[in-house]
Amino acid sequence: MDVEQHVSGEGAAEQPILVTRSSMPPLQEYVAEIAPLWESHWLTNMGRKHREFSQMLEQRLEVENVCLFTNGHNALECILEALEVEGEVITTPFTFASTTHAIVRKGLVPVFADIRPDDFTIDPASVEALITPRTCAILPVHVYGGLCDLDALDDIARRHSLKLVYDAAHAFGVRRAGVSAAAFGDASMFSFHATKVFNTIEGGAVCFRDPSLEQKLDQWKNFGITGAESVEYVGGNAKMNEFCAAMGICNLRHFDEEIAKRKLVSERYRRNLEGVGGLRLPPFPADVEPNYAYMPVVFEDAFGATRDEVYEALRARGVNPRKYFYPLVSDYACYRDRYSSAATPVAQWVAARVLTLPMYADLSLEDVDRICAIVRACGNADDADGRGADRR
Numbered sequence: 242m243d244v245e246q247h248v249s250g251e252g253a254a255e256q257p258i259l260v261t262r263s264s265m266p267p268l269q270e271y272v273a274e275i276a277p278l279w280e281s282h283w284l285t286n287m288g289r290k291h292r293e294f295s296q297m298l299e300q301r302l303e304v305e306n307v308c309l310f311t312n313g314h315n316a317l318e319c320i321l322e323a324l325e326v327e328g329e330v331i332t333t334p335f336t337f338a339s340t341t342h343a344i345v346r347k348g349l350v351p352v353f354a355d356i357r358p359d360d361f362t363i364d365p366a367s368v369e370a371l372i373t374p375r376t377c378a379i380l381p382v383h384v385y386g387g388l389c390d391l392d393a394l395d396d397i398a399r400r401h402s403l404k405l406v407y408d409a410a411h412a413f414g415v416r417r418a419g420v421s422a423a424a425f426g427d428a429s430m431f432s433f434h435a436t437k438v439f440n441t442i443e444g445g446a447v448c449f450r451d452p453s454l455e456q457k458l459d460q461w462k463n464f465g466i467t468g469a470e471s472v473e474y475v476g477g478n479a480k481m482n483e484f485c486a487a488m489g490i491c492n493l494r495h496f497d498e499e500i501a502k503r504k505l506v507s508e509r510y511r512r513n514l515e516g517v518g519g520l521r522l523p524p525f526p527a528d529v530e531p532n533y534a535y536m537p538v539v540f541e542d543a544f545g546a547t548r549d550e551v552y553e554a555l556r557a558r559g560v561n562p563r564k565y566f567y568p569l570v571s572d573y574a575c576y577r578d579r580y581s582s583a584a585t586p587v588a589q590w591v592a593a594r595v596l597t598l599p600m601y602a603d604l605s606l607e608d609v610d611r612i613c614a615i616v617r618a619c620g621n622a623d624d625a626d627g628r629g630a631d632r633r
Contacts, residue, residue: 258608260563262601263435264499266491274487283483287459290486294441297493301414302423304448308458309486313410313432313445315462315479317343320428320447321378323457324404328377332408333363334569334580335588336382340408341570344380352376353571355585360384360523361537361595364587365393372397378404383412383422385597386438386534387523391417391425398426406430413439414500416530423448433489438503438534439496441489444481502602503533509606510536510598513613519544519620535565536600538616539591545621548594554619555598560612565597 265271278284291309298307310316321330321343330344334353344351354367363381379398381389389407398405405425409415410432412422423429433444447458460467465476492499514520521539525531540548548564555562569592571580582589598612 257559257561258599258604258612259561260565260597260599261436262603263440264438264492264495264602266488266495270494271488271491274491275484278483278487285480285482286463287480288483288486290483290490291481294481294486294489294493297490298446301493301496302448303421304423306449306452306455308447308449308455308462309481310445310447310462311479311481311485312434312443313430314339314343315477316432316445316447317406317408317430318347319458319461319477319479320406320430320449320454321347321349322461323449323454324378324406324427326377326404328375329373330378330380331368331371331376332380333382333588334571334582334585335361335384335566335592336408336570337410337566338570338573339410340380340382341576349377350375353580353585353588356384356588356591357390358587358591360387361588361591362387362389363394365390365397367585368394369397372401372403376401376403378406380406380408382408382410383415385523385537386411386415386532387525388412388415388417388422388529395425410434410437410445411534412532413437414496414530414532417526418528427451428454433485438499438532439489439492441481441485441492444485444489499602500532503600505606506600506602506604506609507531507533507536509609510600510613513610514538514616517544517617517620520616533600536598537565538596538598539594540596540620541594543621544619546619548596551616551619552596555612555615558615560599560615562599563597565595567592567595 295307295309329350329352331352331354333356335356341351352371354371355364357364361384381394383389404427407426407429409422409429413431415422428447428449431446433441435442461476462479465472465474467473519541552562569582569588571582
């Protein structure tokens with residue numbers, strides 16, 4: 242069965258549709274991958290599957306240094322500690338809670354820069370305007386699988402002698418001009434959570450430039466243990482177990498197939514929604530190979546219905562989109578006494594209007610058509626041209 246036939250499967254149109262669905266390998270493939278664990282009884286502490294998966298990632302991401310973790314959040318905390326930064330970290334409020342929490346939990350101070358209106362990534366001009374003698378690092382976020390302005394941010398970091406760490410949770414497999422997103426900056430954190438394009442059930446990794454960090458990262462995720470009777474600093478417990486590593490090995494074999502399916506879903510959405518008045522879809526730059534991680538749509542006033550009205554209309558028909566990212570991190574109860582979202586007006590505007598529509602490899606094209614028909618019916622556009630019922 243080819244990719245398009247698979248994605249176009251019949252019979253799913255009336256089932257509830259979640260915003261995402263985890264990709265999984267064939268059951269027997271996973272069973273075969275974990276079977277040796279019943280012989281070795283080595284279930285964690287960086288065993289054979291852990292080492293094999295790490296090597297596969299280095300090859301896939303075209304980097305020399307990869308460290309695996311229980312999740313992306315621990316990976317981000319760990320690299321911030323390993324880089325020994327102190328002071329303020331410039332980041333974006335248009336992100337998941339983990340980004341800012343990691344900064345704060347490491348004793349650092351987040352400073353929020355605004356985002357660009359076209360792709361929702363951090364605005365380099367806003368970043369540079371916020372640099373002070375207290376600034377120690379920049380932590381940009383690759384949003385929805387789209388990449389930040391890598392060249393501008395690298396230039397700023399070099400000129401000001403700042404560490405540059407990317408939150409690349411959304412960007413696994415993305416390449417710019419043939420270069421992996423994992424290769425930019427001092428380090429990049431990836432999340433392998435079940436909801437991501439690529440998953441290990443739970444998991445994450447850091448790709449880093451300085452090979453001298455490897456030992457410290459490995460020790461940090463194992464309580465700071467440096468020898469059989471030696472613990473030299475306060476570390477955490479963040480080791481990826483063998484079952485998650487085995488899932489990563491299996492899913493990595495099928496990654497290209499998953500991206501091909503997601504591409505068909507993305508193209509169907511765009512065929513239905515591009516050109517509809519009041520709808521804005523982020524573009525794919527010509528030199529970027531995307532991973533089709535999310536399907537964000539911004540609802541402008543000209544559309545004729547608010548984001549929240551569209552959200553409710555979809556949910557009433559069994560479709561579950563997500564207001565992602567809303568609210569801004571700066572509006573969270575734990576941060577709003579110290580920050581104001583008014584200081585990042587572009588991010589504030591986008592957060593109030595963006596909706597991520599269901600996106601996953603096995604979403605049928607018929608369901609995409611149904612979702613788009615509901616969206617279009619909420620606004621000023623009519624479906625007379627048949628785009629809400631597009632067929633291949």
